[in-house]
Amino acid sequence: FSPTFQTQRRSASRPSSSSFSSPRTSTGTGSALNQYAQTMGGAINLADEYAPRDVYGMEQWAQQYGLQKADGVELYSDDGADYQLVAQNGVAAGQMILYVPSDIILSSNGVAEEFGGAIAQAEQVLVQMDQGTQKRLPLFRLMAKILNEYDQGENSPFYPWLASLPRQYYNGVSMTDACFACLPPYAGWLTSNERNNYHFFVAALRKGYVQLNSVHDEKAVMWAYNVAFTRFEEVWSPSRQKLIAPMADMINHSAEPNCQISFDDMGNCQVTALYDIPPGTPITKSYGDPTNPTPIFAQYGFLPQDCATLFCKAMHLEPQIKELGFDFKDLLIQTQTGEIAPKVWDIFLYKILQDNDPGAAEQFYVACKTNDEGGKQQYHDNYFQYTLDALKTHVYGILSDVENLTAKAQTYDLQTHPRVPVIVAHNTLVRDTFSMTAALLEQMG
Numbered sequence: 318f319s320p321t322f323q324t325q326r327r328s329a330s331r332p333s334s335s336s337f338s339s340p341r342t343s344t345g346t347g348s349a350l351n352q353y354a355q356t357m358g359g360a361i362n363l364a365d366e367y368a369p370r371d372v373y374g375m376e377q378w379a380q381q382y383g384l385q386k387a388d389g390v391e392l393y394s395d396d397g398a399d400y401q402l403v404a405q406n407g408v409a410a411g412q413m414i415l416y417v418p419s420d421i422i423l424s425s426n427g428v429a430e431e432f433g434g435a436i437a438q439a440e441q442v443l444v445q446m447d448q449g450t451q452k453r454l455p456l457f458r459l460m461a462k463i464l465n466e467y468d469q470g471e472n473s474p475f476y477p478w479l480a481s482l483p484r485q486y487y488n489g490v491s492m493t494d495a496c497f498a499c500l501p502p503y504a505g506w507l508t509s510n511e512r513n514n515y516h517f518f519v520a521a522l523r524k525g526y527v528q529l530n531s532v533h534d535e536k537a538v539m540w541a542y543n544v545a546f547t548r549f550e551e552v553w554s555p556s557r558q559k560l561i562a563p564m565a566d567m568i569n570h571s572a573e574p575n576c577q578i579s580f581d582d583m584g585n586c587q588v589t590a591l592y593d594i595p596p597g598t599p600i601t602k603s604y605g606d607p608t609n610p611t612p613i614f615a616q617y618g619f620l621p622q623d624c625a626t627l628f629c630k631a632m633h634l635e636p637q638i639k640e641l642g643f644d645f646k647d648l649l650i651q652t653q654t655g656e657i658a659p660k661v662w663d664i665f666l667y668k669i670l671q672d673n674d675p676g677a678a679e680q681f682y683v684a685c686k687t688n689d690e691g692g693k694q695q696y697h698d699n700y701f702q703y704t705l706d707a708l709k710t711h712v713y714g715i716l717s718d719v720e721n722l723t724a725k726a727q728t729y730d731l732q733t734h735p736r737v738p739v740i741v742a743h744n745t746l747v748r749d750t751f752s753m754t755a756a757l758l759e760q761m762g
């Protein structure tokens with residue numbers, strides 16, 4: 318990033334202040350929001366994925382309801398497609414960067430209250446279809462709410478926010494089957510889980526308990542899901558819920574975030590600086606585990622540039638990973654060096670022992686569970702060549718897969734497959750990392 322951003326404002330998409338018939342300076346009420354909606358014109362056109370986003374209209378709208386910003390905090394875009402918040406003047410540690418009043422915040426608890434029995438019935442159907450969706454009900458509620466506001470078009474009190482949102486998404490859910498076929502196993506697994514989840518949500522909404530006019534409009538339904546899925550905050554107290562705070566939802570990701578987002582007892586959102594933020598710096602939060610870019614890629618549709626590690630992609634060893642009680646975040650490869658985490662060696666060895674010497678597998682299992690590093694090491698020493706060979710086979714297999722997948726992706730037309738560049742970038746990171754790993758393994762024997 319350059320030290321200071323040239324703030325780009327697109328005047329064509331920026332409403333004049335006269336669009337506001339009666340500016341409000343205090344926090345608004347629900348009815349005030351509805352009143353405001355009458356002043357806006359036009360509905361969201363999802364057919365044009367590259368339609369300009371009216372982010373400055375959204376900012377002015379939010380300010381009418383009491384949005385506050387630290388001096389110099391501005392929306393910035395260098396391509397007119399992706400926007401982010403930047404602290405042009407810097408912000409001191411602990412200082413408030415943004416304050417978003419609860420009146421313009423969407424919350425999953427608020428949706429449950431607003432839609433009452435209708436959403437409760439839809440949720441019951443959803444969970445009957447798939448128990449796993451129980452933990453995803455807050456996201457389901459936000460999706461229903463966004464679709465409901467979309468239905469109302471210019472009459473939605475949230476219209477200015479809707480008009481500020483991207484129409485185009487690049488994440489796993491929005492990928493076509495052709496894109497999906499170009500993903501390596503772990504990204505494909507994450508994506509297909511998410512796609513299944515999305516289809517359950519759609520099926521439950523189509524039961525018709527919640528009155529949603531556009532529920533059969535594929536574009537609108539997927540857009541509502543993606544808006545919810547890429548813009549929510551989660552809170553756990555007093556109860557777990559998901560919220561979307563307009564303007565705070567413009568904060569981009571970094572593995573080293575500089576702000577903290579919290580909600581007070583009244584549901585207002587506060588964004589504060591975690592440390593001194595120098596002038597011209599993007600305001601950032603972390604979207605997920607900084608050790609593993611693939612889940613962020615699958616959920617948000619971009620490849621974080623600052624990830625130091627990658628998941629080892631041994632999806633075929635999922636049973637061993639589970640048995641040994643390891644987490645995917647333990648099973649990493651360094652993107653700078655190709656170095657493999659010790660637990661990756663453990664799962665490969667465990668599988669070899671299970672296939673060839675069940676008694677030894679049992680003892681190795683105990684050594685892992687009791688953190689008996691000496692005991693584990695003995696097995697690693699005895700079976701080193703076998704583990705090394707198994708790792709080489711895996712690494713060369715992934716390298717060959719990503720090469721083929723990338724070659725396939727590159728045959729697609731970018732106009733009809735706009736997600737190809739991010740898929741190729743992801744596969745290239747995997748290839749570069751695994752190539753270094755292959756070289757390290759070759760040096761070992």
Ligand SMILES: C[S@@+](CC[C@H](N)C(=O)[O-])C[C@H]1O[C@@H](n2cnc3c(N)ncnc32)[C@H](O)[C@@H]1O
Nearest residue numbers: 398399400401547548566567568569570617619
């Ligand atoms: C919560 S929104 C943030 C605001 C968003 N940039 C916008 O223009 O509306 C999340 C989306 O921002 C984009 N994004 C966030 N952090 C990014 C980053 N570090 N690099 C590239 N894109 C990023 C991705 O498209 C992601 O799905």
